[in-house]
Amino acid sequence: MNKPFHASSPDELFDRFDASPFGLASPEAERRLEADGPNRIESARTRSRWLLLLDQFRNVLILTLLFATVLSAFLGHTVEAVAITFIIMFAVLLGFFQEFRAEKAIEALRVMAAPNARVIRDGREQSIPASGIVTGDIILMTAGDRIPADARLLESVNLRIEEASLTGESLPVEKNCTLLLPEATGIGDRLNMVFAGTAVVNGRGRAIVTCTGMATEFGRIAGMLQQVEAEKTPLQKNLDKVGSSLARAALVIVLVIVALGIVRGQPFIEMLIFGIALAVAVVPEALPAVVTISLALGVQRMTRRNALMRRLPAVETLGSTTVICSDKTGTLTRDEMTVRVLYAEGIVFQVSGSGYRPEGSISLPDGRTELPESLRQLLEAGLMCNDARLERNAAGEWIIRGDPTEGALIVAARKVGIDEALLSDRYPRIDEQPFSSETRRMVTVHRTGEGVKTIVKGAPEAILASCTHQSGPDGPTPLDGASREAIMHQAELMGRDALRVLAMATSDGGGIAGADNGLLFLGFAGMIDPPRSEARESIRRCFEAGIRPVMITGDHPVTAAAIARELGILGDGRVVTGAELAVMGDDELRKIVGSIEVFARVAPEHKLRIVEALQSNGEIVAMTGDGVNDAPALKKADIGISMGITGTDVSREASAMTLTDDNFSSIVAAVEEGRGIYDNIRKYLTYLLSSNIGELGVMAGATLMGLPLPLTAVQLLYVNLATDGLPALALAVDPVEPGIMKRHPYNPAKGVFTRPLIALMMAGGIWSTIVNLALFQWALSSGRPMAEAMTMTFVSLVLIQFFKAYNFRSDKAPVFRAPFANRWLNLAIVWELVMLAAIVTVPLMRVPFGTTLLPLEDWLIVIIGALTVIPVIEAVKWCVRKGLFGLKA
Secondary structure, eight states, X not given: OOOOGGGSOHHHHHHHTTOOTXXXXXXXXXXXXXXXXXXXXXXXOOOOHHHHHHHTTOOHHHHHHHHHHHHHHHTTOHHHHHHHHHHHHHHHHHHHHHHHHHTXXXXXXXXXXXXXXXXXXXXXXXXXXXXXXXXXXXXXXXXXXXXXSEEEEEEEEEEEEEOHHHHOOSSOEEOOTTOOOOTTOOGGGOTTEEXXXXXXEEEEEEEEEEEOGGGSHHHHHHHHHXXXXXXXXXXXXXXXXXXXXXXXXXXXXXHHHHHHHHHTTXXXXXHHHHHHHHHHXXXXXXXXXXXXXXXXXXXHHHHTTTEEESSGGGGGGGGGOOEEEEOSTTTTBOSOOEEXXXXXXXXXXXXXXXXXXXXXXXXXXXXXXXXXXXXXXXXXXXXXXXXXXXXXOTTSOEEEESOHHHHHHHHHHHTTTOOHHHHHHHSOEEEEEOOOTTTOEEEEEEEOSSSEEEEEXXXXXXXXXXXXXXXXXXXXXXXXXXXXXXXXXXXXXXXXXXXXEEEEEEEESOTGGGGSSSEEEXXXXXXXXXXXXXXXXXXXXXXXXXXEEEEEOSSOHHHHHHHHHHHTOOSSSEEEEHHHHHTSOHHXXXXXXXXXXXXXXXXXXXXXXXXXXXXXXXXXXXXXXXXXXXXXXXXXXSEEEEXXXXXXXXXXXXXXXXXXXXXXXXXXXXXXXXXXXXXXXHHHHHHHHHHHHHHHHHHXXXXXXXXXXXXXXXXXXXXIIIITHHHHHHHTTOOOXXXXXXXXXXXXXXXXXXXXXXXXXHHHHHHHHHHHHHHHHHHHHTTOOHHHXXXXXXXXXXXXXXXXXXXXXXXXXXXXXXXXXXXXXXXXXXXXXXXXXXXXXXXXXXXXXXXXXXXHHHHHHHHHHHHTHHHHHHHHHHHHHXXXXXXXX
């Protein structure tokens, strides 16, 4: 069995791929290209637009409505057929456009592939399309190049690769061709390999291609993304159940009522029409439209809070989210290296401020007000041995051009008024030696008034080995064994805090050649990519809301743990690495995943396994990410959250939500909005179905009691589409209830309809049935004409549903607590009252609706009867608040 490429020597790979350092011959390259295929990401097997459109009809509620539409049209009920058709098409087309956009994820992945590459073929350097690369090719790379394929390094000179989009590593990775790594080495630690889709930041290299196309790490992610099925949201699952139940109920009711009517001697066609009217009453035709519109309105509100939703149904998932799996770099942290600690003359100096904004200060001990000379020398050395630039972009934001760690040194110096431009003019650079993995240092030589000054910056152990003295408050002092040990101990302490430590030293004269010994040790700078200040508060709110944040990153476990501990993510839980995950079975992972708070050094397939393990335990998982490596997990998660600024096209297309400010705190704001939307969905579902129970009850009850039909088909359809629809839509924008982020997420396993909601829904529907049947029977028995009795029943039904709309604004709080806080509901009710008055009083409206004028006495009786629904529902709410009859909220 062949060894992994990173565990193989160049000679072994030359033999394995039948290649040589002088490259392949063109005929052989063409043969391999024909055999293996082009070096590109294959498109997923996409569905045609027509299939996407047809898929929208795979919905029980839609199919039921279509059946009702066909029957209505066949029997001449044109108005009903047209109205229902309009609602069906609205929901279908919106769903089609959402899915069509989601299919672009793989296309975005293909765009990221390198268009051209430099190779050695036929013994000479050539530039060819990246799609023509084959295994065994020798590729060349320099700063600015995008790597065209996975390859094992043969030569590396100061080579550093930006791998954040693949591994999540926040800093460029220094590569080393001489390494022979263990077979179990994770992708983030394969320092002798380069990967397709990553970019060269510094240096140059030469490598032998080991994988192309879909066989690359990049291609494996694309394959995973094609195979991952997007999960249905809890709401979609619950609506499917509701739709199935309502369809079955509609069928049973139609059959029973038609059979009863025929047995009683009524005409078959008349009973069939009545059965269809009842089916329409059972199925809430406005439900698909109201769900879609309310989610769209929620999306607009979330956009104002920096959360852009790509998939409407995923909005409500935020309200049920129990775990947020977040990447570290740029999401929880600023992605801006910052000096936290300075060490000079044996003293540790704390540096305040965060990010590239040159604001903050350096704490001075013993009440000092002036900067110690040794500390000033350390800061100036960090500026002189530096190639980065600090500047403002077009938006006025501070940015770094160059290496982030060097940028951090500039910002630290600026905080105490040391300007790199003035320093450069005073001490111009005349020579330099770039950083290399062999020397682990950078050297610059500067002209001074007295001669030349050499500055050396690099790894602490490398710098300290060349030093003979150290800077102190009273001038240079010799370095002995004890002082060297103390200095390295301090470096180790800083490293344990996940700080990246850079040492600096200097000498007068000698130039580059004098940088190997006799140096004066100046001190350390300890830096880190700091957590976002607002992220700490967001993490606290997550815990308060019953949401568990989990960090998943490609960074080193020590760095990840330090950041997680500072943010409050890491408490008593575990830190697990990708290497540990690789040898862990799925069952074992599922058992312990609930106790793991930080995952470090993870590969793309690990992220997917983590999400799947959490989901198998019943968690509703939100996954954040910005790189290509995050895309499969983003798509698999219940809600994938990508970054709008630093995120790749791939991650954005695979996600359900994009943060326009890349800020973790925006997730918490979106969760709050999502919970409000989920609450409102429950409100209007309860309202709609309670109304339908009332409509069904009065129609079926009248038939079973041997009474005439209390409503015409047009009246029933109007109540179902207009009177139910507008207030339900207004409930979709109901203000968020107080304390919404201090309660635990809803459990999707319990469904949308909890016991309290079912009790409220049934109480409202049954009481509506009782009141309207009693009113209709009383009106007939009192000698009133049929048209007047039907009009009274119609008006009563409408008014009861108006009162229920206000009652259902909360399943616990009394209706009298801020009853008119929802101005959209107020407007909807006013509009519907105007329409109701017109239907009853305007002759042109009375004819199609079959209504008649009502005297004042009838109006008073109807209003008093309708008002009785308020105390009934309030009594159920009281039971909910007290937890009586198993109705605890």
